[in-house]
Amino acid sequence: MDFNDSPKEAAFRKEVQEWLDANAEKRGPDDSSALSMFSERENPEMIAECKAWQRKKADAGWACITWPKDVGGRGGSLMENIIFGQEEAKYITPANIFMIGLGMAGPTIQVHGTPEQKKKWLPSMLRGDVVWCQLFSEPAAGSDLAGLRTRAVKDGDDWIVNGQKVWTSGAHYCRWGILVTRSDFDLPKHKGLTYFVVDMESPGIEVRPIKQITGGSNFNEVFFTDVRIPDENRLDRVGNGWSVSLTTLMNERMSIGGGMGIGSEMILAELQRVAEDAYVDGVPAKENPVVRQKIAEFYSRMKAMELTVNRTLSALSKGGMPGSESSIIKVTMGILLQEIAAFAMEMQGGLGAEFGEDASFSHGMWQELYLGIPAIRIAGGTDEVQRNIIGERVLGLPAEQRIDKAVPFNEIPTG
């Protein structure tokens, strides 16, 4: 056990800090913008800034630290990736719109793609030239993802796709998407799926924004009407789509849980700022023992989560794929931040009712966080799905009895 950087890691960290100093501005002490999520719909200027930052990182070799060199990565260690993330979080940088590509699609293509496919998609993904989206959930297939009904039918060298996807973040600015379809309705539900990469500019694709509870529109519905996808854009075998999807989902849990950039120190500083300005019973909130103990408790729980991420990465460094452990982070993060945001709003008294950046406390960030969090608890497998995963795969508990597994898909009862 050694919580400190090894000499090699310390040298790496110094190199990162020097590069960041030269290329970005340090975050001020009262900058709480990391708490904001799912508020403003991404516009072309924002996308351009994000792409420029990613390209800058790619040129300097920081874009994908853990990816192998032959696909354009740095061939670095997980710990180096953590170090870069820790340091980058101290600077003002554009939002990370590349999570689905770099965190999910990229790793999936690396595992299931052919050499040609890797060459075709990974370099431009890594450089941030194109952004990727994920076309998994459907109106009738959320937690029960394998119940999806978007139909893919083979036609010569192409597939023709019809159906509807939902909760697709960034569909309005993404060029490529990862798509799971049903290619055989007569097989049991998990056997008839096929996984594609789809060009979002293909004729027949229509993207419609969804207005979220935050008031913003970061997610979309995507409609497919006779969309042609060349067979060369199929990932892995026909009928093997479920296994490919699981690779994506495992990586998704990891990136949603670990990649939010909200840490224990940040939460502590932000909560203390509110506790200094807010009053409880006529004295600053920070002098109230209940307030102090809640802040300490939240810090302790945030710390536990960070250390758990680090512990998981230490285990992964010694070999192995991201496994069910990442469900722990996913299931802890959402509810914890929700409690923290609710507490910060409670400290504000009546002003907790305010909303928007003119709000009296923290530019309304706590309210934004509070409303954004349900997405974290639902996306990428709900808290309940994560508990099933922990129960069954980690603790070895018996699976739920199911009536939908062994029968042909088109005989499963639907509502």
Add this chain to the structure above:
Amino acid sequence: MNFLFDDDQNMLRDAAKKLLRDKATFESAHQHMDRESDYDKDLWKLMIDNGWLGIAVPEEYGGSGMTYLDLAVVAEELGYYYAHTPFSASIFGAVEAIMTAGTEKQKHEYLPKLVNGDLIGTLALYEKAGRYDVAGISAEVKNGKLNGTKLPVSDGLCADVAVVAAKGTKGLSLYLVDLKQSGVSRSLLKTMEVTRKQATINFENVDAILLGAEGEGESLLEASINRTAILVAFEQLGGAQRSLDMARDYAIERYAFGRQIGSYQAIKHRLADMYVKVEMARSNCFFGAWALTSSADDIAEAAAVSRIGAVDAFAYAAQENVQIHGGIGFTWEADPHLLLKRMKLQEALLGGGGVWKEKLYKVLSSKQAA
């Protein structure tokens, strides 16, 4: 950076498991509950023979000079296998207090004997007020003579020497007190947990030797209790893991409505929540072990987060273990209540979540100010 135990500790853990699996059983705990005897003497002897008592004590004081990472691993297994010996009181309590506050001479005099089992030590802090700060202590030392009453004192019936918090002429101070001298009277204190015997000890004009500077009791105690708390947090972590494992095994074995109860989400999700809390606590405890071993500046923060996490995880796991066992969990014959009671004892003796959250807030605020 490496956030895991090393191979050395993994080997030690395997050895500890092998020994404790057969020797520290719930069956023996059940038998022990009805007995007058103080502790599991056979197990205690095995621990001495295996050198566990002196794992983290430097060689110059008779220990084996290994690390606190090693001691933490043993602590976790002691908690997991429900050992009932004076290990916690003597090694995590008295030894740490002497290491923190003792003079060289005192360390040379006491530590070798505590490490080889010739002496059993304990902490005598609490009194009727239920707290051990200045306001809660009335025991007094005048002209080297101690008067007062301490309770509860862990393993107070079998201990040979106690570290006592009492008021000296310059304020709260720590003292070493030989419990075999006349003027010391002790009796069994009735407690919820009955395998780790607690005592009430009355001191009447007994010799007390100053431990550390006079009047510095509060800060010395703070420093030494932080160390104790990290090691006890590992015991609690072990107990929490055992509660989870027991509940999980029962959920697989027990059928209701024609199915294993672990297949119902009501049970499965609760077990998942237990697992998450245990893993979160484990991460904070690792921070504690690391701080004890290599990062003294972090000990106060690490002790608080270890303790907050361990108290929370053990409470949830032990309570829900009883619940998942249903009616059988409410019986004396079954094992879940042993863990429930151990949990409550360990929470009471070093302070619950609220106490440690207040401490943590102070530590964090002074860290920010600096």
